[in-house]
Amino acid sequence: xxxxxxxxxQIVEDRALLTAEAIVELSKCSTLEELETIRVKxxxxxxxxxxxLKKLGSISSPIEKKEAGQYLNETKQDIExxxxxxxxxFKQELLTKQLSAEWVDVTLPPRPEVQGRIHPVSRTxxxxxxxxxxxxxxxxxxxxxxxxYHNFTALNFPENHPARQMHDTFFLRGEGQGARNEEKGxxxxxxxxxxxxxxxxxxxxxxxxxxxxxxxxxxxxRTFRCDSDMTHTPMFHQVEGFVIDKNIHMGHLKGCxxxxxxxxxxxxxxxxxxxxxFFPFTEPSAEVDIGCKRDKGEIKIGAGADWLEVMGCGMVxxxxxxxxxxxxxxWQGFAFGMGVERxxxxxxxxxxxxxxxxxxxxxLKHYGFSxxxxxx
Ligand code: DAH
Numbered sequence: 001x002x003x004x005x006x007x008x009x010q011i012v013e014d015r016a017l018l019t020a021e022a023i024v025e026l027s028k029c030s031t032l033e034e035l036e037t038i039r040v041k042x043x044x045x046x047x048x049x050x051x052x053l054k055k056l057g058s059i060s061s062p063i064e065k066k067e068a069g070q071y072l073n074e075t076k077q078d079i080e081x082x083x084x085x086x087x088x089x090f091k092q093e094l095l096t097k098q099l100s101a102e103w104v105d106v107t108l109p110p111r112p113e114v115q116g117r118i119h120p121v122s123r124t125x126x127x128x129x130x131x132x133x134x135x136x137x138x139x140x141x142x143x144x145x146x147x148x149y150h151n152f153t154a155l156n157f158p159e160n161h162p163a164r165q166m167h168d169t170f171f172l173r174g175e176g177q178g179a180r181n182e183e184k185g186x187x188x189x190x191x192x193x194x195x196x197x198x199x200x201x202x203x204x205x206x207x208x209x210x211x212x213x214x215x216x217x218x219x220x221x222r223t224f225r226c227d228s229d230m231t232h233t234p235m236f237h238q239v240e241g242f243v244i245d246k247n248i249h250m251g252h253l254k255g256c257x258x259x260x261x262x263x264x265x266x267x268x269x270x271x272x273x274x275x276x277x278f279f280p281f282t283e284p285s286a287e288v289d290i291g292c293k294r295d296k297g298e299i300k301i302g303a304g305a306d307w308l309e310v311m312g313c314g315m316v317x318x319x320x321x322x323x324x325x326x327x328x329x330x331w332q333g334f335a336f337g338m339g340v341e342r343x344x345x346x347x348x349x350x351x352x353x354x355x356x357x358x359x360x361x362x363x364l365k366h367y368g369f370s371x372x373x374x375x376x
Contacts, residue, residue, distance in 0.1 A: 117368025208324035244333035282314020
């Protein structure tokens with residue numbers, strides 16, 4: 001082999017050295033990342049073995065070229081095999097570690113399952129809807145972001161009604177919305193002004209605009225007023241009721257509300273009183289009171305010396321019908337609106353309105369309802 005060219009000689013020597021070097025490095029390596037570094041060092045694109053393989057072309061003797069190629073390929077396979085072995089060992093070790101860390105004691109008793117509770121507002125809305133469904137009422141919905149026209153104007157609110165002013169209503173200043181011009185003393189917003197609906201009554205207008213009479217629906221939903229104290233929260237819930245048909249009179253209104261209150265409070269003889277009142281969208285209008293007894297700050301529904309207001313109602317104002325292109329000589333109806341939280345507080349003895357929206361899980365556990373449908 002004395003006439004062996006430099007490259008061939010070098011490959012023969014390097015090969016032995018390389019394998020030895022790789023074996024030492026592999027024995028020291030202890031992670032998959034380190035193993036990868038070693039692989040790149042020897043077998044990567046610019047790795048030592050790969051570089052030598054590239055040099056094979058410069059050996060002129062075909063026999064030597066073949067021999068050197070065999071040597072190098074053996075080296076390559078040798079190192080590859082050792083890396084693979086090491087990799088397998090690492091993976092096995094990792095798995096063993098994982099298995100011993102994640103063992104499951106199948107003899108342990110199961111943890112009690114946490115069950116959610118239904119919020120009294122949801123429960124009360126469902127109860128109200130069920131009672132009216134049994135009386136043939138459909139359920140209608142409207143947007144929470146309303147415009148001044150549907151929330152006020154179409155409902156026959158006079159132009160300067162205090163409910164339109166800032167202290168009651170959350171007005172939204174959208175693009176292209178004319179801001180209310182208070183400097184010029186004009187307290188009425190332009191009709192396109194957007195706001196958070198202050199009541200569910202605008203659903204009356206939207207439903208009449210999009211459908212044909214007769215109508216018989218309730219509209220449960222969120223309402224908003226810029227007000228916050230013991231008995232007011234900025235967001236609260238109402239259920240609107242609306243009936244339009246031919247020959248509807250106040251007797252229908254009374255019967256409908258009385259039977260609802262009896263069903264809701266589960267009391268056949270709950271005293272009900274209709275007290276004259278005013279709402280722009282009804283004429284005549286009334287407030288509905290139920291009989292109760294106040295005992296050391298606690299309210300007991302039923303016969304007693306006191307009365308408690310539970311909702312507003314009335315016969316739909318002819319102007320409201322006209323605003324929705326209905327002829328008041330042909331169609332009449334009644335409407336009512338009730339506060340859901342107030343009814344829930346009365347029925348379930350919840351003393352403070354603000355607690356409804358504090359999201360205290362202990363409160364929900366106490367006042368909430370089981371989702372399984374029982375009344376507990
Ligand atoms: N929208 C009224 C309010 O929020 C409640 C109301 C009263 C609704 C009388 C009605 C009604 O439909 O007839 O104060």
